[in-house]
Amino acid sequence: MxxxxxxxxxxxxxxxxxxxxxxxxxxxxxxxxxxxxxxxxxxxxxxxxxxxxxxxxxxxxxxxxxxxxxxxxxxxxxxxxxxxxxxxxxxxxxxxxxxxxxxxxxxxxxxxxxxxxxxxxxxxxxxxxxxxxxxxxxxxxxxxxxxxxxxxxxxxxxxxxxxxxxxxxxxxxxxxxxxxxxxxxxxxxxxxxxxxxxxxxxxxxxxxxxxxxxxxxxxxxERLKEKYIYLRAYTSSYTYSEIQQKLGEEHLMTSLTKGIIKTIIPLLYYPFVLKGKKEKKVSVKKDFFSGLGRFKVKRISRY
CATH class of the missing domain: 3.90.550.10 (Spore Coat Polysaccharide Biosynthesis Protein SpsA; Chain A)
Incomplete structure (x- = not known):
C-alpha cells in the first residue's frame, strides 16, 4: 500500500x-x-x-x-x-x-x-x-x-x-x-x-x-496595497540573493552588480511612465525595490 x-x-x-x-x-x-x-x-x-x-x-x-x-x-x-x-x-x-x-x-x-x-x-x-x-x-x-x-x-x-x-x-x-x-x-x-x-x-x-x-x-x-507589493519584491529579491550565495551559484559582487543594474534601470525609466497607467508605474517601482533587495541592506521578516 x-x-x-x-x-x-x-x-x-x-x-x-x-x-x-x-x-x-x-x-x-x-x-x-x-x-x-x-x-x-x-x-x-x-x-x-x-x-x-x-x-x-x-x-x-x-x-x-x-x-x-x-x-x-x-x-x-x-x-x-x-x-x-x-x-x-x-x-x-x-x-x-x-x-x-x-x-x-x-x-x-x-x-x-x-x-x-x-x-x-x-x-x-x-x-x-x-x-x-x-x-x-x-x-x-x-x-x-x-x-x-x-x-x-x-x-x-x-x-x-x-x-x-x-x-x-x-x-x-x-x-x-x-x-x-x-x-x-x-x-x-x-x-x-x-x-x-x-x-x-x-x-x-x-x-x-x-x-x-x-x-x-x-x-x-489587506495585501492589495502598493506597500505590500514593494515589500514582497524587496524580500523576495533579498532571499533569492541569499539562496544563490548559500548554494554557491552567485558571488556577493555578482549580486551587488545585479542590484545596481536593477535599481538604475527603473530610475531611468520611471519618468517615461509618470503619465501612464497606474499598473505600469507600480511595476517599475516594484522592479526598483527588487533591485534594492539584492544589496541585502536589511533583513525583513514576513512570517
Missing part, C-alpha cells in the same frame, strides 16, 4: 480552513475512486503553528466524520518549523509521497490525481503544479492588470524548474536519503522551499511541471 500525505501548515487562518479542507476531501475521493482504494492510504495532515492551537476545534470538526484527517501543533514559531514538523511526521510514519499546499488555498477536484499521474509517468522526484490567483470582491483593476500576485506558469511537462510549496508533490525517498530539511535561516523570511528544491536539483533529482494539478490562491484583501 502506498501512503500519501497532504500537508498544510496554518497560522491563525481558521476562516479559510473550511474551503481548503472540503476541497482536499473531494480531491482525495476522486483520487481513490480512480484507483483500487486498497492500494492507497491518503491522509490529510494539518500542522497548526499557533501555540494557542486556534485551528484545533475547526479541524476536529472535520475529523469526526473523516478519520483520514490529522491535527498536529508546532508551537515553535516560524514557517520552517511548521514545515519541518510535516517532514518529521511523514518520515516517522513511513509515507511514500508528500504534498504541500498553503492554508490560503484550495484545490481542484482533480488536483491530486493529476499531480500523482505526473510523478509516476515522468519518473520525476518532484512535481510542481499550477497556482491560479483568486482576487477578493472589489479588487482594484490596476492590481489585476499588473499581475502583481500572478504566479509563474510553465508548459505541461517542463522539466527541472523550481517553484514553491504552494503546490508540490514529492517522493519522500529523497528526504530519507538526503536527510535534509527546510533551512532555519529562512524561518521568518520565506524562501526555504526554493532553497531546498534547488539543492535537490543540484544533486541530480528531477522536477516536472503539471499544468493540470491546479490550486487556487486566495489573495487577502
Amino acid at each position: 502506498k501512503k500519501i500525505a497532504i500537508c498544510v501548515c496554518t497560522y491563525k487562518r481558521v476562516n479559510l480552513l473550511d474551503k481548503l479542507i472540503n476541497s482536499l476531501i473531494v480531491t482525495r475521493e476522486v483520487f481513490i475512486t480512480n484507483r483500487n482504494k486498497e492500494d492507497f492510504n491518503v491522509q490529510i495532515i494539518i500542522v497548526d503553528n499557533d501555540p494557542e492551537m486556534s485551528a484545533q476545534s475547526k479541524v476536529n470538526y472535520f475529523i469526526k466524520d473523516n478519520s483520514f484527517i490529522n491535527y498536529y501543533c508546532e508551537s515553535k514559531s516560524g514557517l520552517v518549523m511548521a514545515r519541518n514538523k510535516c517532514l518529521e511526521i511523514v518520515i516517522n510514519n513511513e509515507y511514500d509521497y508528500l504534498a504541500f499546499i498553503d492554508d490560503d488555498e484550495y484545490v481542484d477536484k482533480n488536483w491530486l490525481d493529476c499531480m500523482y499521474k505526473s510523478l509516476i509517468t515522468t519518473g520525476a522526484h518532484i512535481v510542481f503544479g499550477k497556482v491560479e490567483t483568486v482576487y477578493p470582491p472589489g479588487c482594484e483593476e490596476w492590481i489585476i492588470k499588473g499581475g502583481f500576485f500572478d504566479k509563474l506558469q510553465y508548459a505541461d511537462g517542463t522539466k527541472n524548474i523550481i517553484s514553491a510549496t504552494a503546490n508540490v508533490l514529492l517522493d519522500v525517498s529523497i528526504l530519507r536519503k538526503e536527510k535534509e530539511y527546510f533551512d532555519l535561516t529562512f524561518n521568518t523570511t520565506g524562501g526555504e522551499d526554493t532553497y531546498l528544491f534547488k539543492s535537490y536539483l543540484k544533486k541530480g533529482y528531477q522536477s516536472v511541471w503539471c499544468q493540470g494539478g491546479i490550486v487556487y490562491d486566495l489573495v487577502a484583501a
Whole structure:
C-alpha cells in the first residue's frame, strides 16, 4: 500500500480552513475512486503553528466524520518549523509521497490525481503544479492588470524548474536519503522551499511541471496595497540573493552588480511612465525595490 500525505501548515487562518479542507476531501475521493482504494492510504495532515492551537476545534470538526484527517501543533514559531514538523511526521510514519499546499488555498477536484499521474509517468522526484490567483470582491483593476500576485506558469511537462510549496508533490525517498530539511535561516523570511528544491536539483533529482494539478490562491484583501507589493519584491529579491550565495551559484559582487543594474534601470525609466497607467508605474517601482533587495541592506521578516 502506498501512503500519501497532504500537508498544510496554518497560522491563525481558521476562516479559510473550511474551503481548503472540503476541497482536499473531494480531491482525495476522486483520487481513490480512480484507483483500487486498497492500494492507497491518503491522509490529510494539518500542522497548526499557533501555540494557542486556534485551528484545533475547526479541524476536529472535520475529523469526526473523516478519520483520514490529522491535527498536529508546532508551537515553535516560524514557517520552517511548521514545515519541518510535516517532514518529521511523514518520515516517522513511513509515507511514500508528500504534498504541500498553503492554508490560503484550495484545490481542484482533480488536483491530486493529476499531480500523482505526473510523478509516476515522468519518473520525476518532484512535481510542481499550477497556482491560479483568486482576487477578493472589489479588487482594484490596476492590481489585476499588473499581475502583481500572478504566479509563474510553465508548459505541461517542463522539466527541472523550481517553484514553491504552494503546490508540490514529492517522493519522500529523497528526504530519507538526503536527510535534509527546510533551512532555519529562512524561518521568518520565506524562501526555504526554493532553497531546498534547488539543492535537490543540484544533486541530480528531477522536477516536472503539471499544468493540470491546479490550486487556487486566495489573495487577502489587506495585501492589495502598493506597500505590500514593494515589500514582497524587496524580500523576495533579498532571499533569492541569499539562496544563490548559500548554494554557491552567485558571488556577493555578482549580486551587488545585479542590484545596481536593477535599481538604475527603473530610475531611468520611471519618468517615461509618470503619465501612464497606474499598473505600469507600480511595476517599475516594484522592479526598483527588487533591485534594492539584492544589496541585502536589511533583513525583513514576513512570517
